[in-house]
Amino acid sequence: MELSSSSRSRRLVSLVAVAAAAALTLAGCSSSSGGKKSEEGGAAASAGKASTPRMTVALVTHQAPGDTFWDIVRKGAEAAAAKDNIKLVYSADPNAGNQANLVQNAIDQKVDGIAVTLAKPDAMKDVIAKAVSAGIPVDGLNAGLSQWKQLGLKEYFGQDETVAGEAFGKKLNTEGAKNVVCVIQEQGNVSLTQRCDGVKKTFSGKVQTLYVNGTDMPSVASTITAKLKQDSSVDQVVTLGAPIAMTAVQSVSDAGSKxxxxxxxxNKDLVSAIQKGTIEFAVDQQPYLQGYLAVDALWLYKNNGNYSGGGEEPVLTGPAFVDKSNVDSVAKFAANGTR
Structure with a gap:
């Protein structure tokens, strides 16, 4: 995958930020089983768990029911919470207004920090401003790379969706695709739109956008099937989530399409499909890492005043391609629910 010089520079900053965060975490935690004070007087931790005061962190996402992607995000967040002596309160709603209400609930509960996704940032800006005014640190993950700073978030962990889409389009060129259908499962989600727009920018063939209802898999299947029957020249289906991709496999078969x-x-099933050859490749943005870093960053800020990237640069967790050449090295982690 080719990235621009600016993207490479941003990634370098991000990797440095992650390394710094890891070092600071180790500084704040000790594997000493005695839980004693360090010689400098700082608090140590027992069995790798922070002995810092108990925190409550709200993780509020735009997860749609049945979307297994978010199980991986949540697993990473829970791992960080267990290490950092954090009570994690997870809530989600794909409706932007409802998601904003969930953030308001977290503010009302006077949580110590909020991690939030910004799939539809315009609907979230007012409630995030309320959190900031209340003195609650907020960081972002997964969706909202273009808006996180202007909305007042302290940090952001995720993938540059435009860069990912552009790299995807270039890879399709090398695969010989000519006529692509890009399937968007949630209309109005800026991250998904950026992915398809990125593909269109670098792909040399034709790109069509197909909207489906990602919360209704039978409907997704029938809509993709109908499109493939209607246009037999389509030679590539691009989906924006693993469950949609697995459904598309059946649609291709039902349509008699090639x-x-x-x-x-x-996810685990998608990795297996790449191994079997029913799906060509996937872009991995490491959702486990997004959840882990978003929660851990709030602990670092609360206890040390640390924040990654100087509050100016995001920490990028992707993109990276997984295909037949490297899928076996990813499979064991996917089986554990961490990739």
């Missing part, structure tokens, strides 16, 4: 399938995002 179209190939590639996708953004992974």
């Amino acid at each position: 179209a190939k399938i590639a996708t953004f995002d992974l």
Whole structure:
């Protein structure tokens, strides 16, 4: 995957930020089983768990029911919470207004920090401003790369969706695709739109956008099937989530199409499909890492005043391609629910 010089520079900053955060975490935690004070007088931790005061962190996402991507995000967040002596309160709603209400609930509960996704940032800006005014640190993950700073978030952990889409389009060129259908499962989600727009920017063939209802898989299947029957020249289906990709496999079969399938995002079943050859490749943005870093960053800020990237640069967790050449090295982690 080719990235621009500015993207490479941003990634370098991000990797440095992650390394710094890891070092600071180790400084704040000790594996000493005695839980004693350090010689400098700082608090140590027992069995790798922070002995710092108990915190409550709210993680509020735009997860749609049945979307397994968020199980991986949540697993990472829970791992960080267990290490940092944090009570994690997870809530989600794909409706932007409802998601904003969930953030308001977290403010009313006077949590110590909020991690939030910004799939529809305009609907979230007012409630985030309320959190900031209340003195609650807020960081972002997964969606909202273009808006996180202007909304007052302290840090952001995720993938540059435009860069990912552009890299995807270039890879499709090398695969020989000519006519692509890009399937968007949630209309109005800026991250998904950026992915398809990125593909269109670098792909040399034709790109069509197909909207489906990602919360209704039978409807997704029938809509993709109908499109493939209507246009037999489509030779590539691009999906933006692992569950949609797995559904597209059945749609291709039902339509009698010869179209190939590639996708953004992974899960255990998707990794298996790449191994079997029913799906060509996937872009991995490491959702486990997004959840982990978003929660851990709030602990670092609360206890040390640390924040990654100087509050100016995001920490990028992707993109990276997973295909037949490297899928076996990812499979064991996918089986554990961490990729």
